[in-house]
Amino acid sequence: MAVEAARPSVAQLEAEALELRRTMLRMAADKGEGYIAQGLDIADLLAVVYFRELRHDPRDPDWTERDRFVLSIGHYSIALYAALHRAGYIPEEALETFGLNGADLALSTFDDQPGVEITGGSLGHGLGQAVGMALGYRLDGNPGRILCLISDGELQEGSIWEAAMAGAHHGTDNLTVLIDSNGIQADGPTVLRMEPIADKWRAFGWDTVEVDGNDVGAIAGAFDDLRDRDGRPKAIVLRTTPGSGIPTLERRERAHFVRVEPAEWSALLEELERENG
């Protein structure tokens, strides 16, 4: 039977976010480089999503009435896999294969992996599909919700705004878009000015709140604020810090694609434990 969303305490969610960060560091260790900074910055969000908000069942990933978490930013795969591992979808031994040749856990997400709802990587693809899923659920009287995580850089894809128009027009209030606003892109700090992000979503007709995306209590509060509001789709703008939880990475040039020396991984893990112990 499906797992009903529990209501864990802030301390429990913080502990879970720490576990997610530990898991990500373990997956990234010895791989040299990757989207670890982004993974760490959404660890707090994923702790709230997977351990407080989502109604789902790891034993039945295709459960019809599940809440769906749509990761539009498929290159954040390391974070999603860590969450899916902690939630019971991915076994411990599979984590070590992340990004290796022939492994199921690819650098980008593919929807044939249980728990992964869409194939991600090419940006701007998630929200439109999430609108479609929300419409499909509403047609069926399905009580499930759709959560879709996008990023601030991704807002530069026009398809995001096409989906924002359609979601608002069709009143998909069973859909919440989560915007990871971490201020980094491939070519540097947010390469086009995107602010005011929250006002843009409000102007498009979305019920919008803005929170510190590295504060699990604030994130949980945002979900509570929006929970029973009807008629409009919802947006949560999450202000996050790349590399969140590990000061060395937070300071590292606010880098999009972090390079880590092989010898550094154990030091980073020690730092994570020291900062969050």
Place this chain on the structure above:
Amino acid sequence: MVELRAGRAGGMGEILDVEGPYEVAPLGRSLVELAEHRPEIVGLTADMGRFSDIHPFRDAHPDRFFQIGMAEADLVMIAAGLAKTGKIAYCTSYSVFILRRALDFLIIDCAHSKANVKIFGGMPGLVNPYGATHQATDDLAVLRMVPDLTIIDPCDATELAQVVKAVADIEGTVYVRSLRGKVPVVFDPDEYEFELGTARRLREGTDVGVISTGFMTQRALIAESVAKDRGLSVGVLHTPTIKPFDAQGVTEFARNVERLVIVENHQTTGGLATLVTEALYDAGIQKPVIRIGIQHRFHESGSQAYIEAKYGLDQERITRAVVEGV
């Protein structure tokens, strides 16, 4: 089989001046019939409901119809999302917009995910007076390169109506080139049956073999009847399924004729002619071939009759190729 002259496409892609039998909006009418007992069917359009013939479905099932606005990428994404919740999503726009604006979404969200999305692209090829912005002369070439995608180019109202129903039972993503408005009836619905992946021999003959797709098959049949009056034995093979392509049916047909004429409403590069010649080469068959199709260039705007005559897609050109071999 009914013999009639080809119609002409008008301002919004409707076929005007249809001589002989026709059906109005076969796509929408067939979809309404199907949807009566298939509650999982939904319909979507990108501000092209009236001009892509999905409006009968919109009127019959407003609760299952979604207007997405002028946003083809969004149309395709939302269709994929609906499909991932168990729906069969029929979406319509013009071929050229789906192809150019929505290609990435069509490939990743639909084909790669094997999503049950059925795309009906209106006005494929040179069927539009608005010029290069509206002419999808390259859709078959581009889309045949997409894995896990089915491509169908129906001939007439009979076949289009059958395809609407057939694609509901094809798992995954399908692209159909569709005709709107008054669509000529070429095939007798009591005799013709569309079958996915099968090329259909409409005429048997040994002197010339005409291989055609889409509404060009109507013209191939007219050319055949003229040739017959001149004492020529002409076979006609209709190839509505572009992918998966019936290479075996094509090579068997080609073996028994002296020369070939390939006719398509698409560039002669990358579409039917390429598929046929690849199949012939693979089978070790070498025959004289005339390829009739759209040239590799941008085309000017004008009436359908003007454009077709100018670029060599008209009945006279096709008949000359079949009868005279030039």
